[in-house]
Amino acid sequence: MSEKDQMINRDLDPEIKRPICCSCYTVIKIIVISFTIAFGIATIVLAVRLRGCDSKPKRVVHQQCNTSSLDDAEVQDIIIVGGGPAGMFAGYRLKKEKGSLHKVLVLEATNRIGGRLYSEKLPGIESHVAELGGMRYIPDIQTYTEKVINEMNIVTVTFPADEENEARPYLLRNVFVQQKDLKTAGKAAYKLNKDEEDLTPRQVGRKVMEAIVPSDQMDRDPDKMMTVDGFPLLHYGTLNTFNLANASDDAHNYVRDGNGYSIANINYNAATGIEETRLTTGIDVNYSTPTDGMAAIPITLAKRFESLGGRIKKNTTVTAIIECKHQSKGNVYQLTTYNYETRKKVRYFAHKVILAVTRSQLKRIHWDALWTSPKRQLVDAVISHQAAKIFLAFEEPWWRKESLQYLNLTQGRSVSSLPTRQTYYFTAPNPAVNNRSFVMLYNDGPFARFWETLASDSFNKFPTSNSAIFPMTDTLVKEAVRELALNHNTTEKVIGRPYFGWIMVWDNDLLPRKVEGYGPYMPSESYALWAPGYNYTEVTRNIIRLDEDQDIFICGSVYSIQQGWVEGALQHADTMLTTYFNLSSYLSPSEMQAMKESYYANRRVPFYP
Template identity: 75%
Template sequence: MKHPDTDSKLRKCKIVNIVLAVVIVVLILVICIAIPLVAMDDGDDDKKSNTTGLTGRTLPFARVVQPCNLSSLDDADVQDVIIVGGGPAGTFVGYRLKTENTSPQYKVLLLEATNRIGGRLYSVDLPGIDFNVAELGGMRYIPSSQPYVEEVIKEMNIPHKPFLMDEENDARPYLFRDIFVQQKDLKTAGKAAYRLNKEEEDLTPSEVESLMWEAIVPPDQRHLDPDERMTVDGFSLLHYGTVNTYNLANVSDDAHNYAIDGNGYSIAYSNYNAATSVGEGNATSGGANYYRAPTDGMATIPIRLAEEFEKSGGRIKKNTTVTAIDECEFLDGQKVYLLTTYNYETLETVQYIARKVVLAMTRSQLKRIHWDALWTSPKRESVDAVISHQATKIFFAFEEPWWRKESLQYLNLTHGRSISSLPSRQTYYFTAPNPAVSNRSFIMLYNDGRFARFWKALASDSFNKFRTSNSAIFPMTDTLVKEVVKELALNHNTTEDVIGQPYFGWIMVWDNDLLPRYVEGYGPYMPSESWALWAPGYDYTEETTKIIKLDENQNIFICGSVYSLQQGWVEGALEHADTMLTTYFNIPSYLSPSGMQAMKMSFYAKRRVPFYP
């Protein structure tokens, strides 16, 4: 028999449990309501919400707001188009959209993650140098085969000048496996430094290249479309990587290494789509006036496009990275897109709404966005149809051009480049034009592939910092400077004393494996590959258009040089953006019929990817 108090205690426990359950439910509701409200962009007044839990300047890639609660919005809250990315493609899209539709009611907003316009075009001034900028990214263009760049430069009235290469200088130095030679001796360099077959011993690196390309596809087939070219074991070259097909050339392994070392571009021999490499040869052999460059730097191109975009009524917000894109509907059934962003200036999360979205981004940047189509679209494999590559640029300024000293006069170096098989790879020379006023000059080292990571390891806070440098993202270190001076001495057959010490240094690493972060003294850093090449197994003539609209049911578009037919730093970005605009925005092509024909000829005549930086 139960005691009377037992039933009473049980009733009290049940009541307490019910009360606790109610309290828990209320707390959950309060927490949900307390999540920051969606902040919308309306004109110049942004309604912003503080992001809970983000106390430092870290980059949030988790969603911190509940998306798609759009019942209270009206038309004034919506952008017609939001462009993500302030590089050449993004600024070109903005400029074209607003100059074709100048109505103030047509609202176009460009969001840029960093504090500058330019993307992978990044021009800076070196202290004490006033005759040339330092190009941390793309540094030149080819007027004869890059009609988009040429047309933008003409329309924007951008001053330009020759980018001198001096490829005909027979005295310029090469270093092959610690053996120093000059260009005039290249036919003997191979057998001195490499184990070559007898028939390979008297070839230059570029002649070995030609031998390989011609074996893959004979010259009389280069005018054909990729799927019409020769096959290997019954399969189109589209299915092979370049390295997979080298056995066709019947060249020795060391001859292949000789060609790589003499070309100066390691990634040019990565295993990318064999059909794109056909007949490529040495893309930097166009003579002294083959290249040109804007007088104030390549970044002038996107900067001028951005200026004209704003003059036409477009708006730009910097320091703003997109972390998520969600599809939503108004109460009337209109489909819109909700972009969740993080603003580095205010340390706040802000959301924007657009009817259309253009993602003018590299592959690595694209994959950092929470966007369902990247995982659910039937065309999602197109995102990985390219291979990303790393590159490094190192700049050193000297009080005088040591390469013009008396002991090195025989090399006849004033501009152009030298090539080495050491990690420094290519050295470019920029010599003071008026030494009576100032003799300060500078060099640039370019290297890519595995060599880019060699230098990145030395640009670390683990080492002592070099005394003068503006390299905020990647510190210039004493260890790195010491290694460069040592290699320069070997590359030029001289001593480290002749090279001397630079008075200033700067390094830029283009590496998509790094994480985004905020760098004090610089601002937001969004890592990116230097450039990309089409991967084996993909018909790039189809993939380049397929990728533009990854989800056929969404008005979200992708464009940029990474997925273009002119992969590199600039031309492909404009070409791919133009294709997107003509196909999905009803905007006529930017090129004249003759310019369009020049672009097509540059592709089918095989002056295609890569246009080297």
């Protein structure tokens, strides 16, 4: 066979192997060796990096201090981030006591002052204010709030209390009962112990707490707090207390459903939880609220602050804080901000910074101390909690109709284990002139997100709503009316169709965004709760200056002794001002002593509104 025929056969028969030339062998060998060397180098580099890791995380700084822009820049003495109660109280006091010495600027991310205090008037109803955030305070024991209100000449009224109404309706596990029925053994659809069967949900909650720590033995100081099974109470969670008290397996569900707060699902610090339960299980608590709404407190403080020369910049969210060293201006902090109106980044400079923001908002700021400070774990000493409020306005108070008179509903609230959870009633005071009234549905935890899902552009918008941030949808209104009918053992026809609706959701897991016709929306938790294991009296002091080498300070109700209340925000801000800004305490020694005596005399300190 000729050489040519052999070549043809090789092309046709794949079983006949072709000889590989020496140059091909050389190329393949080089490729294999190169790959092996590259893989080896990569492995060594990775091993070195892993070996060099330690428990202290290193943060990549995405921005550098622009020292050249400092030459002609205006440097504030103090920048306060956040226009809520803590931020505006701090700004007002700094300008009032040291106004000539301090240039103070407040940066507020939204287009309004108030933070988690957000008050609005519903159209056609002038008698009551719709509180989309915090809605009340307790003048008897919340001394800071009462003093600020008096100093600012804010007019207040009594907030409708949760009065003892034996006819009050409950819908628990789809069983309709009245409060008087819950005192009859076997009426509630829960498997309770014999000594729990004739008690209301509040009474069961109090019974559990008293079994752990009797009222006369409770001490606010965790170092003096009694122990349970050899461990300080603060190391336990609230859910653990039901087992420690030998309560029935269903007791927790009964208390959670019947009290109307899903907060009972959170295993937060038992020491604070017991105090909170003592407040909410009583019927002798007197609440007040400003006639113009709770937001009147920070708004009035802001007006006084500006009258003293302070400045407020709204629609401006802080994205990063970097420490700068300037030859002539000394130690300065550069705050990089984003303005939602101009859609531009702007830098501000200050010698000191106060962060009067929530935990979730704090963690959105690129600040190295959140990653490198030895005290960084204190930021997570609290648990964030979600909540939602829905307002439905009606031409008349359907709860006062003849068929529902037996429920005796004029004010206060009713409770359901359905997603509506709590219903508050705001009845027209002068029906002959204007009979328009509204209900407020309050729900928290997973139920807040139930309603948040229905407040979406995916559904048809409710035609007579102007909810600024979350769209009120027809689907949401229909579901709310359906549940209201079940909660009151009546029909949807009796409830009727509301002429107006509004919803506000406080959820820290949402994303910041600009809302058309409203402005920037900065998501936030409704309130925070101390996690088990933390000595909260130490954390509330130590977190104020997270990095001892920086003049950056944290304050607000989130890390206070009275979380979720204006009182906590004012108290924490005052502690910061007296400790690090050389201001005198807002309360006189006699006022401080009276406040402490009131706390211990009442054996209760509130933790959420």
